[in-house]
Amino acid sequence: MSLPSKENFSEWFHEIIQNAEIMDVRYPVKGLYVWFPFGFKLRQLVYSKLREIMDREHHEVYFPALIPETELGKESEHIRGFEDEVYWITHGGLSPLEVKLALRPTSETAMYPMFKVWIRTHSDLPLRVYQIVNTFRYETKHTRPLIRLREITSFKEAHTAHRNYEEAEEQVRKAIGYYKEFYDFLAIPYMVIRRPDWDKFPGAVYTIAFDTIMPDGRSLQIGTVHHLGENFARTFEIKYEALDGNHYFVHQTCYGISERCIASLISIHGDDLGLVLPFEVAPIQIVVIPILYKGKEERVLEFAKELIEKLKGFRVVFDTGEDRPGAKYYKWELKGVPLRFEIGPKEAERREVIVSFRDERKKFSIPIEEIDEKKIKLWGDEMRDRLRKKAVEAILAKIKFVKEISELSENVKNFVVIMHLCKSKNCGEEIENFGGKLLGWLEEIPDFIDHSAEGKCIVCGDKGFLAVSARSY
Numbered sequence: 001m002s003l004p005s006k007e008n009f010s011e012w013f014h015e016i017i018q019n020a021e022i023m024d025v026r027y028p029v030k031g032l033y034v035w036f037p038f039g040f041k042l043r044q045l046v047y048s049k050l051r052e053i054m055d056r057e058h059h060e061v062y063f064p065a066l067i068p069e070t071e072l073g074k075e076s077e078h079i080r081g082f083e084d085e086v087y088w089i090t091h092g093g094l095s096p097l098e099v100k101l102a103l104r105p106t107s108e109t110a111m112y113p114m115f116k117v118w119i120r121t122h123s124d125l126p127l128r129v130y131q132i133v134n135t136f137r138y139e140t141k142h143t144r145p146l147i148r149l150r151e152i153t154s155f156k157e158a159h160t161a162h163r164n165y166e167e168a169e170e171q172v173r174k175a176i177g178y179y180k181e182f183y184d185f186l187a188i189p190y191m192v193i194r195r196p197d198w199d200k201f202p203g204a205v206y207t208i209a210f211d212t213i214m215p216d217g218r219s220l221q222i223g224t225v226h227h228l229g230e231n232f233a234r235t236f237e238i239k240y241e242a243l244d245g246n247h248y249f250v251h252q253t254c255y256g257i258s259e260r261c262i263a264s265l266i267s268i269h270g271d272d273l274g275l276v277l278p279f280e281v282a283p284i285q286i287v288v289i290p291i292l293y294k295g296k297e298e299r300v301l302e303f304a305k306e307l308i309e310k311l312k313g314f315r316v317v318f319d320t321g322e323d324r325p326g327a328k329y330y331k332w333e334l335k336g337v338p339l340r341f342e343i344g345p346k347e348a349e350r351r352e353v354i355v356s357f358r359d360e361r362k363k364f365s366i367p368i369e370e371i372d373e374k375k376i377k378l379w380g381d382e383m384r385d386r387l388r389k390k391a392v393e394a395i396l397a398k399i400k401f402v403k404e405i406s407e408l409s410e411n412v413k414n415f416v417v418i419m420h421l422c423k424s425k426n427c428g429e430e431i432e433n434f435g436g437k438l439l440g441w442l443e444e445i446p447d448f449i450d451h452s453a454e455g456k457c458i459v460c461g462d463k464g465f466l467a468v469s470a471r472s473y
């Protein structure tokens with residue numbers, strides 16, 4: 001079955017998820033989906049990069065999935081932000097529970113009562129932990145696999161505690177650096193945006209988000225970093241004894257990424273033929289296809305085996321199945337295999353291999369002697385650079401810089417709009433009247449945007465900063 005064109009993004013996404021065997025969408029609970037083995041392998045490869053980055057200065061932990069109502073309700077802004085989204089466990093068997101238990105929507109209120117007992121003195125700080133777990137949110141907006149889930153299966157959440165505001169802020173900068181490294185590794189372009197005050201994480205002092213742009217021109221928030229200040233520390237009484245003998249509240253941060261990273265990976269790099277995956281995260285990195293003609297099979301198979309010997313250490317499929325070569329190309333293209341090697345009788349004769357890359361799809365021949373680990377890794381790196389370049393071009397085609405407020409309503413229908421805007425709530429709200437959501441102000445100007453950081457606010461004419469408005473997922 002062929003895919004719909006990526007021009008019809010919503011349909012394309014739905015079909016590719018199922019056909020490329022990422023997620024099975026037939027599970028009978030809204031907003032919950034099943035990982036296929038192939039999708040789960042992709043998840044594992046992507047998350048092992050995230051783990052590698054986290055493990056440098058965080059300790060991995062595991063906290064329970066159930067949070068007592070008494071804890072979840074303690075921080076008033078936090079609970080106000082989440083109350084509509086919490087799943088409650090009210091019974092154990094037939095007996096009503098004395099204290100209702102929430103299925104964690106996120107783990108601040110599970111972790112911080114324990115931070116209170118873990119942290120005693122300045123030498124316990126900084127404390128940096130992370131976990132990769134499932135979380136539950138009763139989302140009322142349209143649910144979609146990998147994008148808007150009611151069970152987020154792959155929630156990487158990091159939580160840190162520090163001696164003061166500045167040290168926590170330093171951690172915010174580091175977290176932004178970690179997420180940049182992660183998304184650069186996936187060749188996904190992003191914008192780092194400071195959310196408006198009225199749209200920050202419930203309980204945070206401020207929120208900085210990573211947003212990317214999907215092929216339909218809608219923005220997707222693919223990660224967030226929050227400075228929590230002392231807000232939670234005061235509620236949960238998390239204090240440390242300083243060198244001066246006094247007790248102070250800790251300052252905290254938290255930051256999270258979900259399987260939306262995989263949604264963006266699939267959506268941004270994929271094409272009409274299927275997945276296009278960066279070499280390092282492709283569950284199958286290389287497919288070797290022998291072209292077999294009667295009487296010459298043995299030569300070809302022997303040569304193919306010689307090639308496969310050289311590919312040890314990579315994830316390789318040797319496709320000797322009955323299908324015609326065309327059907328095989330089609331199958332492995334759908335799965336996003338970055339490198340395809342073909343061998344026919346002529347190649348076996350000349351000791352050559354036909355090579356093609358999933359993204360470029362042009363073929364060339366190369367002597368088998370020239371294929372080694374170094375060369376393959378180089379091809380992988382070059383492919384990542386091409387993917388990033390292509391992704392940036394696609395994203396640029398979806399961005400419009402707007403100078404006059406009169407241009408807003410038309411452009412926000414089809415584009416992510418960038419403009420100069422002051423930081424007042426009035427002007428921010430005015431922008432939202434034109435249909436797009438105000439994502440906030442660019443915290444850093446990405447290399448693909450070349451407008452001056454400051455200019456006149458598009459609404460009031462005061463000093464403005466580069467702001468982004470979009471229809472968002």
Ligand code: P5A
Nearest residue numbers: 106147148149157221222223224254255256258260
């Ligand atoms: C940070 C980690 C938090 O929950 N607490 C711990 C903080 N932040 S957040 O912005 O609410 O969520 C972090 C990221 O998770 C993704 N996300 C989702 N992904 C899929 N389905 C959902 N329903 C969903 N909700 C949030 C977003 O990428 C978000 O930035």
